[in-house]
Amino acid sequence: MASLTIRNLRKSFGVVEVLKGVDLEANTGEFIALVGPSGCGKSTLLAMIAGLETVTSGEIYIGDRLVNSVQPKDRDIAMVFQSYALYPTMTVKENMAFGMESRGVPKAEQEKTIARVAALLQIEPFLKRKPGQLSGGQRQRVAMGRALVRDPALFLFDEPLSNLDAKLRVDMRTEIKKLHQRIGKTTIYVTHDQVEAMTLASRIAVMHQGEVQQFADPDTVYNRPANVFVAGFMGSPSMNFIDAEITSSGGAPTVNFPLSGGGVASLALHNGVAGRAPSKKVILGIRPEHLSRQSANNSGKQGFATMSAPVEVVEPTGAETMAVLKFGDREVVGRFSPDEAPKTGENMPLAVDMTRACLFDPATTRLI
Amino acid sequence: MADAVLTAAGVEDREAAIASRRRLISRIVIYGLLGLISIIYIVPFLVVFLNSFRTNEEIGQLGLISLPRSFRLDAWPTAWSDFCIGGQCDGVARYFWNSVAMVIPATIISTALGAINGYILSKWKFPGSEIVFGFMLLGVFMPGQIALLPWAFTLGQLGLSNSVYGLILVHCIQGLSFTTLFFRNYYVSVPDDLLKAARIDGAGFWRIFWKIMIPLSPPIIIVTVIWQFTGIWNEYLFGVVLNSGSNQPITAALVALSMSGTSVRTYDVMSAAVLIGALPPLLVYFFGGKYFVRGLTQGAIK
Secondary structure: OEEEEEEEEEEEEOOEEEEEEEEEEEEOOOEEEEEOOOOOOHHHHHHHHHOOOOOOEEEEEEOOEEOOOOOHHHOOEEEEOOOOOOOOOOOHHHHHHHHHHHOOOOHHHHHHHHHHHHHHHOOHHHOOOOHHHOOHHHHHHHHHHHHHOOOOOEEEEEOOOOOOOHHHHHHHHHHHHHHHHHHOOOEEEEEOOHHHHHHHOOEEEEEEOOEEEEEEOHHHHHHOOOEHHHHHHOOOOOOEEEEEEEEOOOOOOEEEEEOOOOOEEEEEOOOOHHHHOOOOEEEEEEOHHHEEEOOOOOOOOOOEEEEEEEEEEEEEOOOOEEEEEEEOOEEEEEEEOHHHOOOOOOEEEEEEEOOOOEEEOOOOOEEO | OHHHHHHHHHHHHHHHHHHHHHHHHHHHHHHHHHHHHHHHHHHHHHHHHHHOOOOHHHHHHHOOOOOOOOOOOOHHHHHHHHOOEOOEOOOOHHHHHHHHHHHHHHHHHHHHHHHHHHHHHHHOOOOOHHHHHHHHHHHHHOOHHHHHHHHHHHHHHHOOOOOHHHHHHHHHHHHHHHHHHHHHHHHHOOOHHHHHHHHHOOOOHHHHHHHHHHHHOHHHHHHHHHHHHHHHHHOOHHHHHHOOHHHOOHHHHHHHHHOOOOOOOOHHHHHHHHHHHHHHHHHHHHHHHHHHHHHHHOOOOO
């Protein structure tokens, strides 16, 4: 059953159209991430689901109720804000009780609910403190606590972790995931951080310029990105894009692009992908981790193509080593394990995992 | 090596000594100037204060500005309840209570309306709200005398001419632009997310106002109350023009007192009367002054 259904949703501020026909649905218990660069409309979309922004056209259903013109308080939602938005003059307990008081929940039940949620989030020691006396991570917990006392149909998170430092962000990310697994509520989570989206979501909606570019599970979004934007946005370092041409003279089709020495790289394609290409010209997309050093393990193996390229810069990060390679006049980033890392200036023999490579149509930037 | 370190330390010492002497001189200059300016401010007050305890004869002989040779409290009760103003010989008490009856409701009502206006103009903006705010701001810059005739006419129509209620109405409206400006600018710094969270929590316009905005407001309420109280208490023009006789506030009565037609000027009683008239705002500043400064510099969210 769908907890949230959005049909052809549009939003304009004056002449500026910030949402251009969004379709989305979340099944009960699902964790949906809305991800995209700033200004893509993801926060506006969330505000419209919450009822904080009006709908220009289209439909929003929560459960099977059309909520286009329903007040935020009557939508059966709870929301966690980026700024936490805790009421500064109230104690943590009063913050959590405020919504229940507004709704006339009996005092005894309020106490019971607060005790249960405080135990769940381990915030009992702070119940009598004011938000100003809490650290960022503690405020974050309280903000979630205030949402959890509601038991709503839908949880909305608006970039809840972006005000935390890097270490705490990773910890809280895990906490949110645990929490979702425990209580199993349908969640819509807005973030600009593709790692958060990948780690948390059961499905990801990648947004750009007011449109959903792709709405699929993390694996599909990462491995079969719908277009060049999604491919470039998801993953860090991002996917390498190379203008290339397909030839199929003499048997197996290959994808070719010029190399700096005047030579041409010719990588074998597989699975009949070449037949789907509308023209000879394509954009070849290769993720950094799909480049590796040629070895007995991979050269000549099915699906791997070989070539070599000069190494410009080497950036060790400890667990892995990034290297910038020259493919013709284009810089390409590769991710290698430290023991097979290249040296600067080396002409590195490479094995490219062509089973994972993506081809895009240069005219539409769509995946072929 | 050791020598070099020692020399360097010596140079540092000398530089530190010069710097500290320079700082001392600048301190002396600053405190000297501050002291001088304070004296200039306090002397007139001191003259009036001392004269209220001197006999009128002594003031006549030695002049207004002089150290007291005598000390008596007679002038104070006389000024309060016996002195003749405009033919009525019951002192400034009546006018003092007129001012009290005017300033308290006018301060409370104008502050309350300012808070609601500021809340609406910062957090519940509607098409044209900026224009409304712009017009209200005009009131801040408009001199009071422009409104004199319209007020006289309006109060006449309402049947509130020459009454304390009329002055309450005038000061509520005249003060509205300032109180609205104070609250609006203060509430602008309250994050919108707070109100969004409250709306999702099921709170409406008034519940958000009472439970979230007002608890954040003590600093600006104190500023506005002090501003309105002293402004309304000290206001003279409306009091003297719109009201007459026993309905005037104390500011207008003090002027009438100084113009009383008797031949002998009773400086001792006048001094006491002036001080009685100045006492409430002085007390408000005395007890609320530090909150006033704090409130002016403090935002809503620390």
